[in-house]
Amino acid sequence: MRIVTWLITNAIALAVATWLVDGIFFDGATSGMAEIKEKILPLLLVAFVLGIVSVFVKPIVKLLTLPFILLTLGLLLLVINAAMLGLTAWILPSDVGFHVDGFWAALLGGIVISIMNWFLDLAWPDARD
Template identity: 40%
Template sequence: MRILLATVLNALALGAAAWLIPGIGMTGADTSGGVVLAYLFVGAVFGVVNAVIKPLLSFVAMPITCLTLGLFAVVINAAMLMLTAWLTDLFSGLFGVEFFVHSFFWDAVLGALIVALVSAVLGRFLVTASAAPRTR
Protein backbone atom coordinates (compact mmCIF):
# COMPACT_ATOMS: atom_id res chain seq x y z
CA MET A 1 0.00 0.00 0.00
CA ARG A 2 2.89 2.38 0.81
CA ILE A 3 4.49 1.73 -2.57
CA LEU A 4 1.25 2.56 -4.37
CA LEU A 5 0.85 5.72 -2.29
CA ALA A 6 4.43 6.77 -3.03
CA THR A 7 3.86 6.19 -6.75
CA VAL A 8 0.71 8.33 -6.71
CA LEU A 9 2.54 11.09 -4.77
CA ASN A 10 5.41 11.00 -7.28
CA ALA A 11 2.97 11.13 -10.18
CA LEU A 12 1.17 14.14 -8.70
CA ALA A 13 4.45 15.92 -7.98
CA LEU A 14 5.79 15.25 -11.49
CA GLY A 15 2.48 16.38 -12.97
CA ALA A 16 2.70 19.64 -11.00
CA ALA A 17 6.25 20.20 -12.23
CA ALA A 18 5.19 19.52 -15.83
CA TRP A 19 2.26 21.92 -15.45
CA LEU A 20 4.38 24.73 -14.01
CA ILE A 21 7.56 24.42 -16.08
CA PRO A 22 7.36 24.52 -19.88
CA GLY A 23 10.57 22.48 -20.31
CA ILE A 24 9.11 19.44 -18.53
CA GLY A 25 6.34 17.32 -19.99
CA MET A 26 4.98 14.08 -21.35
CA THR A 27 4.54 12.82 -24.89
CA GLY A 28 2.71 9.79 -26.18
CA ALA A 29 -0.42 9.94 -24.00
CA ASP A 30 -3.47 11.17 -25.90
CA THR A 31 -6.47 10.57 -23.65
CA SER A 32 -6.90 11.79 -20.08
CA GLY A 33 -6.81 8.20 -18.82
CA GLY A 34 -3.63 7.63 -20.79
CA VAL A 35 -2.06 10.72 -19.25
CA VAL A 36 -2.91 9.48 -15.74
CA LEU A 37 -1.44 6.04 -16.47
CA ALA A 38 1.62 7.63 -18.05
CA TYR A 39 2.27 9.79 -14.99
CA LEU A 40 1.77 6.76 -12.73
CA PHE A 41 4.35 4.88 -14.81
CA VAL A 42 6.79 7.80 -14.66
CA GLY A 43 6.08 8.14 -10.91
CA ALA A 44 7.00 4.47 -10.45
CA VAL A 45 10.22 4.91 -12.43
CA PHE A 46 11.03 8.04 -10.41
CA GLY A 47 10.41 6.10 -7.18
CA VAL A 48 12.74 3.28 -8.22
CA VAL A 49 15.44 5.77 -9.24
CA ASN A 50 15.10 7.59 -5.91
CA ALA A 51 15.16 4.32 -3.96
CA VAL A 52 18.11 2.71 -5.72
CA ILE A 53 20.44 5.33 -7.17
CA LYS A 54 19.83 8.45 -5.09
CA PRO A 55 21.18 7.01 -1.78
CA LEU A 56 24.40 5.94 -3.50
CA LEU A 57 24.85 9.29 -5.21
CA SER A 58 24.02 11.17 -2.01
CA PHE A 59 26.62 9.17 -0.10
CA VAL A 60 29.31 9.81 -2.70
CA ALA A 61 28.43 13.52 -2.87
CA MET A 62 28.25 13.97 0.91
CA PRO A 63 31.43 16.10 1.15
CA ILE A 64 30.27 18.60 -1.46
CA THR A 65 26.77 18.61 0.03
CA CYS A 66 28.27 19.53 3.39
CA LEU A 67 30.46 22.22 1.82
CA THR A 68 27.44 23.81 0.13
CA LEU A 69 25.34 23.52 3.30
CA GLY A 70 22.94 21.10 1.64
CA LEU A 71 22.33 23.04 -1.57
CA PHE A 72 23.99 20.33 -3.64
CA ALA A 73 21.05 18.09 -2.72
CA VAL A 74 18.98 20.13 -5.18
CA VAL A 75 21.49 19.24 -7.91
CA ILE A 76 21.21 15.57 -6.94
CA ASN A 77 17.41 15.76 -7.11
CA ALA A 78 17.65 17.43 -10.53
CA ALA A 79 19.97 14.65 -11.69
CA MET A 80 17.40 12.06 -10.54
CA LEU A 81 14.75 13.90 -12.56
CA MET A 82 17.00 13.89 -15.63
CA LEU A 83 17.77 10.18 -15.12
CA THR A 84 14.05 9.44 -14.94
CA ALA A 85 13.53 11.32 -18.20
CA TRP A 86 16.38 9.39 -19.82
CA LEU A 87 15.01 6.02 -18.62
CA THR A 88 11.50 6.74 -19.88
CA ASP A 89 13.00 7.81 -23.21
CA LEU A 90 14.93 4.54 -23.28
CA PHE A 91 11.74 2.51 -22.74
CA SER A 92 9.45 4.75 -24.80
CA GLY A 93 9.29 2.11 -27.53
CA LEU A 94 7.91 -0.44 -25.08
CA PHE A 95 5.38 1.76 -23.31
CA GLY A 96 4.76 4.48 -25.89
CA VAL A 97 5.23 7.24 -23.31
CA GLU A 98 8.13 9.63 -22.90
CA PHE A 99 8.73 11.99 -20.00
CA PHE A 100 11.09 14.77 -21.02
CA VAL A 101 13.17 17.46 -19.33
CA HIS A 102 14.73 19.82 -21.86
CA SER A 103 17.66 21.23 -19.90
CA PHE A 104 19.41 20.67 -16.62
CA PHE A 105 19.55 24.38 -15.82
CA TRP A 106 16.83 25.61 -15.21
CA ASP A 107 14.17 23.06 -16.09
CA ALA A 108 15.50 20.15 -14.04
CA VAL A 109 16.59 22.28 -11.06
CA LEU A 110 13.27 24.11 -10.82
CA GLY A 111 11.44 20.84 -11.46
CA ALA A 112 13.33 19.18 -8.61
CA LEU A 113 12.37 22.01 -6.28
CA ILE A 114 8.71 21.75 -7.28
CA VAL A 115 8.69 17.96 -6.96
CA ALA A 116 10.26 18.20 -3.50
CA LEU A 117 7.82 20.88 -2.37
CA VAL A 118 4.70 19.14 -3.69
CA SER A 119 5.82 15.78 -2.30
CA ALA A 120 6.50 17.30 1.11
CA VAL A 121 3.14 19.09 1.25
CA LEU A 122 1.13 16.11 0.02
CA GLY A 123 3.06 13.74 2.26
CA ARG A 124 2.41 15.99 5.25
CA PHE A 125 -1.33 16.07 4.53
CA LEU A 126 -1.45 12.30 4.14
CA VAL A 127 0.48 11.70 7.36
CA THR A 128 -1.82 14.11 9.21
CA ALA A 129 -4.93 12.50 7.72
CA SER A 130 -3.77 8.97 8.54
CA ALA A 131 -2.83 9.94 12.10
CA ALA A 132 -6.30 11.34 12.84
CA PRO A 133 -8.27 9.21 15.31
CA ARG A 134 -11.04 7.15 13.79
CA THR A 135 -14.41 6.96 15.47
CA ARG A 136 -17.01 4.28 15.05
Protein backbone atom coordinates in the same frame (compact mmCIF):
# COMPACT_ATOMS: atom_id res chain seq x y z
CA MET B 1 -1.39 -0.10 0.54
CA ARG B 2 1.69 2.01 1.30
CA ILE B 3 3.04 1.42 -2.20
CA VAL B 4 -0.20 2.66 -3.75
CA THR B 5 -0.22 5.85 -1.65
CA TRP B 6 3.49 6.35 -2.35
CA LEU B 7 2.85 6.00 -6.09
CA ILE B 8 -0.13 8.37 -5.99
CA THR B 9 1.79 11.06 -4.08
CA ASN B 10 4.71 10.79 -6.50
CA ALA B 11 2.32 11.01 -9.46
CA ILE B 12 0.60 14.08 -8.04
CA ALA B 13 3.93 15.81 -7.41
CA LEU B 14 5.11 14.93 -10.92
CA ALA B 15 1.84 16.15 -12.46
CA VAL B 16 2.22 19.50 -10.68
CA ALA B 17 5.81 19.76 -11.92
CA THR B 18 4.75 19.11 -15.52
CA TRP B 19 2.03 21.74 -15.12
CA LEU B 20 4.32 24.41 -13.63
CA VAL B 21 7.64 23.86 -15.43
CA ASP B 22 7.70 24.43 -19.19
CA GLY B 23 10.64 22.11 -19.85
CA ILE B 24 9.00 19.03 -18.31
CA PHE B 25 6.21 17.52 -20.36
CA PHE B 26 4.52 14.46 -21.78
CA ASP B 27 3.80 13.99 -25.48
CA GLY B 28 0.21 14.04 -26.60
CA ALA B 29 -2.97 16.01 -26.03
CA THR B 30 -2.70 19.18 -23.99
CA SER B 31 -6.21 19.69 -22.63
CA GLY B 32 -9.47 18.04 -21.73
CA MET B 33 -10.35 14.45 -21.01
CA ALA B 34 -8.18 13.27 -23.90
CA GLU B 35 -5.13 14.53 -22.04
CA ILE B 36 -6.10 12.74 -18.85
CA LYS B 37 -6.90 9.46 -20.61
CA GLU B 38 -3.71 9.60 -22.67
CA LYS B 39 -1.30 10.59 -19.90
CA ILE B 40 -2.46 8.83 -16.73
CA LEU B 41 -0.58 5.56 -17.34
CA PRO B 42 2.66 7.23 -18.48
CA LEU B 43 2.42 9.55 -15.45
CA LEU B 44 2.11 6.57 -13.09
CA LEU B 45 4.99 4.80 -14.87
CA VAL B 46 7.25 7.86 -14.62
CA ALA B 47 6.30 8.32 -10.95
CA PHE B 48 7.19 4.68 -10.29
CA VAL B 49 10.54 4.89 -12.06
CA LEU B 50 11.37 8.20 -10.35
CA GLY B 51 10.59 6.58 -7.01
CA ILE B 52 12.79 3.57 -7.78
CA VAL B 53 15.64 5.85 -8.89
CA SER B 54 15.23 7.91 -5.72
CA VAL B 55 15.31 4.80 -3.53
CA PHE B 56 18.29 3.05 -5.11
CA VAL B 57 20.47 5.58 -6.94
CA LYS B 58 20.00 8.77 -4.92
CA PRO B 59 21.46 7.46 -1.62
CA ILE B 60 24.60 6.28 -3.41
CA VAL B 61 25.03 9.66 -5.13
CA LYS B 62 24.46 11.45 -1.82
CA LEU B 63 27.07 9.30 -0.10
CA LEU B 64 29.64 9.84 -2.84
CA THR B 65 29.08 13.61 -2.87
CA LEU B 66 28.74 14.09 0.90
CA PRO B 67 31.82 16.35 1.23
CA PHE B 68 30.51 18.60 -1.55
CA ILE B 69 27.03 18.65 -0.01
CA LEU B 70 28.57 19.86 3.24
CA LEU B 71 30.77 22.36 1.41
CA THR B 72 27.78 23.87 -0.44
CA LEU B 73 25.63 23.82 2.73
CA GLY B 74 23.18 21.41 1.12
CA LEU B 75 22.61 23.26 -2.14
CA LEU B 76 24.10 20.35 -4.06
CA LEU B 77 21.02 18.35 -3.02
CA LEU B 78 19.00 20.45 -5.46
CA VAL B 79 21.36 19.43 -8.24
CA ILE B 80 21.09 15.78 -7.16
CA ASN B 81 17.29 16.00 -7.32
CA ALA B 82 17.59 17.48 -10.81
CA ALA B 83 19.95 14.67 -11.80
CA MET B 84 17.49 12.04 -10.57
CA LEU B 85 14.70 13.61 -12.63
CA GLY B 86 16.96 13.76 -15.70
CA LEU B 87 18.07 10.17 -15.14
CA THR B 88 14.43 9.08 -14.97
CA ALA B 89 13.70 10.77 -18.30
CA TRP B 90 16.82 9.17 -19.80
CA ILE B 91 16.00 5.65 -18.51
CA LEU B 92 12.44 5.57 -19.82
CA PRO B 93 11.86 4.56 -23.44
CA SER B 94 10.81 7.28 -25.86
CA ASP B 95 7.35 5.78 -26.38
CA VAL B 96 6.43 6.78 -22.80
CA GLY B 97 6.68 10.37 -24.02
CA PHE B 98 8.24 11.93 -20.90
CA HIS B 99 10.73 14.71 -21.56
CA VAL B 100 12.94 16.95 -19.44
CA ASP B 101 14.50 19.73 -21.52
CA GLY B 102 17.79 20.61 -19.91
CA PHE B 103 19.30 21.24 -16.51
CA TRP B 104 17.24 24.26 -15.48
CA ALA B 105 13.95 22.53 -16.17
CA ALA B 106 15.16 19.52 -14.18
CA LEU B 107 16.30 21.77 -11.33
CA LEU B 108 12.97 23.59 -11.16
CA GLY B 109 11.09 20.32 -11.52
CA GLY B 110 13.11 18.75 -8.72
CA ILE B 111 12.31 21.70 -6.46
CA VAL B 112 8.59 21.52 -7.31
CA ILE B 113 8.48 17.75 -6.76
CA SER B 114 10.29 18.06 -3.42
CA ILE B 115 7.94 20.80 -2.21
CA MET B 116 4.87 18.89 -3.37
CA ASN B 117 6.06 15.67 -1.71
CA TRP B 118 6.67 17.60 1.50
CA PHE B 119 3.19 19.13 1.30
CA LEU B 120 1.56 15.79 0.50
CA ASP B 121 3.42 14.14 3.40
CA LEU B 122 1.88 16.75 5.70
CA ALA B 123 -1.58 16.28 4.23
CA TRP B 124 -1.38 12.46 3.97
CA PRO B 125 1.08 11.38 6.71
CA ASP B 126 0.81 7.61 6.34
CA ALA B 127 1.71 7.68 2.62
CA ARG B 128 5.47 7.40 3.24
CA ASP B 129 5.62 5.23 6.39
